Amino acid sequence: MNAFWKQAIIGPLRELGQQAVASLSSLIGILALILLGLILGWIAKEIIYRVLRALRFDRLCDRLGVGLVVERTGLARSSSYLAGQLVQGLIILTALLAGLNALGTPLTRNLVERFFLYLPHLLAALLVLVVGALISRFVGRSVLIAAVNAQMPSARFLAGLTRFLVMALTVVAALDEVGISRTTIIVAFAILFGGLVAAAAIALGLGARDLAHDLMQSQFRPKVHSEVDDPKRHL
């Protein structure tokens, strides 16, 4: 009776207790890691925010036009604060993944492994998007000012088109980097562009040759200033 009691009741209960203690320690470990991540993240955010502010990072972002985007979208109170928040988020995410990894189950281990393999692509895509947005903004403004100075009535349209094209290329490059339907995107992009160019060529070349001629002349031919024939007169 005694042996049965030990084998049927106490044994499983002891095992359950041991498993519960092990799970609890893992849980406490995860919570400790997350807590550590939160604390480290907050400290890192504060340090980065203060250092970047001292280095006038906001001024640089304002010059590049990033500051305006941050301000308008309400993402953060300043660019340096946003940079701090990004680092904080990364630290917390890392702590969370480390915690999941500590559980030691094949599922969590696989998840963490895949995430870390994917992370560089994600960061590269993000970088491509940021750089692309800056380039599209810069090139768009260059086109706008040059077109206004050439007195083209379609200056804003040209600038908008330029920005759109640069951003479209950027998005394709970013999606390609993260590997989302790579082939589909490239083919769709090629078809879209090819189709647009072909349609424009047919429409302008055949369907409305005279209209196209007049339109191009009125839209894109810079006006001649009789009063500034010799710009040196202005000096």
Place this chain on the structure above:
Amino acid sequence: MDEEILQGQVRERLRALGEVEIIVGIPSYNNVRTIGYLVKAAQEGLARAFPHQKILIVNSDGGSKDGTPEAVLKAGNDLDSLMVVEHPLYPVHRLTTPYHGLPGKGSAFRTLFRIAELTQARALAVVDADLRGITPEWFSLLLQPILALGYDYVAPHYQRDKYDGTITNGIVYPLTRALYGRRIRQPIGGEFGISRRLLSRFLTRDVWSTDVARYGIDIWVTTTAIAENFQVCQTYLGAKIHDAKDFGSDLSSMLAQVVGSVFELMETYDSVWRNVLGSLPAPLLGIPFEAGPEPVPIALGGMLAFYRQAIRDLLPVYQRIISSPQLKTLNANAALPDSEFTLSDELWVAVIYDFALAYHRRVIDRDHLLKSLTPLYLGWVASFARQVEIETVTQLEGRIEKLCQVFEQLKPYLINQWALQIGETRSAL
């Protein structure tokens, strides 16, 4: 700075020549139409005014393709006092066209300064090679104040048509005057005389590879002379008529180069101009006479259409540069009919100061900033032209004086705002 800009054979020739008292420098680039006459006028004027002094006329050419150096040698009657050198051109000189149409003008000036230094010249006069209206007297007028009166820098003073030189009249002269406190009426005239003391100072500066030397050498020379307290004066030369050949050059790039150079010099000399209020006249030598400047045609309609389009299309750019009360007024003015269109002096000065501040703070790319000024400048030209429509060339000076006074009155705004960073609240005028 120790890099030797003169070629070996040029140094040999200078060594053989020994000391020279006076040098006339003519930087050139494809000026075959005018340079022969210029050399003759120089030789005649110098022989008449300085018969006993040793003289050298140097043509520093930027690689002309039209036979300019040959024309110089052909025109000279005394080849011993004539020298043709080619100033070095770097790739960037060939790629971009400076407003003065002369590739590497900074390099040409440096060559001339170096020749003057090596020959121990007491005075150097520099004249643009595209001048048509030059007379032999100009050389004496540019050199005598240095040789006889001890001045270091002699700026030109011309009589010009009321619609001529509007960048000078509306921006460069009033702004330079308000900044540095000296009234040099033609700070980017292209002709000037300088003493050995000043040219030696210039040669110690490491600006020759910068944009200021590349595009704004004229304003750099004038500003350095004033800001570093050299003795400056002006000499009256009569009418300025240059050979109109740069029809293809772009007004926007030209304006950007000139104004960009003034703004860049504001960075260099901010400790100087921030302590200056008001201005003092610079002595004017020579006898002002009615020179009958060439009339300049003007068409206001095109300028106003340009201005209106820019106010509509470039608004997001202007919002980052110009403070909102001024922008509101610019916007309201764009809606006025041509016959009522006007930009007040106060508004124009505030716009220029806001552009200078935005350039200083780099609120947007500096090239974008400078090029976005063109339509506003043409708006000002249209407004100014309307205001002086019935005025004579002489009366025009009174109008420009009024504008200069507003530049000086509003300068405290510029000084106060200069130290503020982006994002700090800007007080409107």
